[in-house]
Amino acid sequence: MTIQWYPGHIAKAERQLKEQLKLVDVVLEVRDARIPLTTHHPQVQEWVGSKERVLVINRVDTIPKVVENEWRTWFEERGETPYFTNAQQGDGVRAVAQAAKSVSDRVNRRRRDRGMRPRPVRAVVIGFPNVGKSALINRLLGRRVVESARRPGVTRQLRWVKISKELELLDAPGVIPTKLDDPQGAVKLAICDDIGDAAYENLLVAAELVELICFMDDSFPGMGAAQTLKSRYDPDPFASSGEQYIHAIAESRYQGDVERAARQLLNDFRKGLLGAIALELPPI
Numbered sequence: 001m002t003i004q005w006y007p008g009h010i011a012k013a014e015r016q017l018k019e020q021l022k023l024v025d026v027v028l029e030v031r032d033a034r035i036p037l038t039t040h041h042p043q044v045q046e047w048v049g050s051k052e053r054v055l056v057i058n059r060v061d062t063i064p065k066v067v068e069n070e071w072r073t074w075f076e077e078r079g080e081t082p083y084f085t086n087a088q089q090g091d092g093v094r095a096v097a098q099a100a101k102s103v104s105d106r107v108n109r110r111r112r113d114r115g116m117r118p119r120p121v122r123a124v125v126i127g128f129p130n131v132g133k134s135a136l137i138n139r140l141l142g143r144r145v146v147e148s149a150r151r152p153g154v155t156r157q158l159r160w161v162k163i164s165k166e167l168e169l170l171d172a173p174g175v176i177p178t179k180l181d182d183p184q185g186a187v188k189l190a191i192c193d194d195i196g197d198a199a200y201e202n203l204l205v206a207a208e209l210v211e212l213i214c215f216m217d218d219s220f221p222g223m224g225a226a227q228t229l230k231s232r233y234d235p236d237p238f239a240s241s242g243e244q245y246i247h248a249i250a251e252s253r254y255q256g257d258v259e260r261a262a263r264q265l266l267n268d269f270r271k272g273l274l275g276a277i278a279l280e281l282p283p284i
Contacts (some may be wrong), residue, residue, distance in 0.1 A: 003189075003195070017172050021047055021051075021124065023062065024051060024124045025103070025107045025123065026052040026053065027047065027121065027123070027126060029044055029053055033057045033059045033084065034059065035224075036071060039131055055124075056136065060134075060184065061272070071282055107147060120165060121166060121168070122170065125171055127175075129195065130195075139255070140161055141161060158170060159171045187208045191208065191212070191279065193270050206266050207241070208242060209265065210265070213237065216278060225275065228274050246261050246265065
């Protein structure tokens with residue numbers, strides 16, 4: 001399957017972001033809890049350099065608690081502290097604010113040690129489109145200052161937002177690599193709507209979602225996502241290929257309209273109507 005995206009404003013924003021990064025003390029990297037590895041931009045380490053980084057795994061409400069715990073352990077074993085949030089509802093955001101405050105204190109302590117005056121710490125929030133960066137900023141500020149919606153491409157330009165006397169945040173548009181070497185990763189981004197302006201066949205992406213759900217249920221017994229599919233749409237997803245499953249839904253519900261069936265399945269997943277479903281597990 002070929003997935004083609006058109007970075008457009010994102011390419012421009014990335015160039016501007018690289019310039020602003022020179023002024024930044026700390027990077028808040030936001031990822032999608034459903035696909036936390038795929039939503040790690042390969043250039044983040046290069047952009048962060050020696051700056052401090054706070055890792056935020058957003059949309060934790062979209063994955064089972066047991067999977068969240070698996071990811072927490074996996075990151076901590078690698079020396080990272082993940083902050084799991086549901087920025088839409090505000091869950092976990094206080095811990096992110098405290099982490100940013102700790103960084104602020106360390107930065108200004110170093111400034112004082114060098115004989116410099118303290119100043120507001122500058123942070124940037126980066127991540128793929130639609131992972132919840134603007135919602136996180138609004139929660140950190142305690143009011144709606146930047147536009148936020150569960151769709152990609154809402155933030156179109158860089159904007160500084162003053163969170164407090166100690167912290168200023170740069171809200172940046174979602175950035176995606178010009179090219180992804182991992183085709184499966186591109187499919188996951190399309191499934192989760194984390195890819196911005198893109199062109200792909202809904203049937204093929206929805207079929208991949210069905211097969212991914214079956215694979216995840218096999219890999220992590222107890223998730224129960226495949227049973228949710230069967231209960232909601234009736235056909236058994238284990239009894240056919242993903243594409244055949246979409247065709248079966250189309251025949252039983254939409255007078256054979258396969259495109260409509262594919263779009264409905266993807267929208268149901270993206271809206272959380274299929275329950276908490278993770279599409280990635282920590283590598284063994």
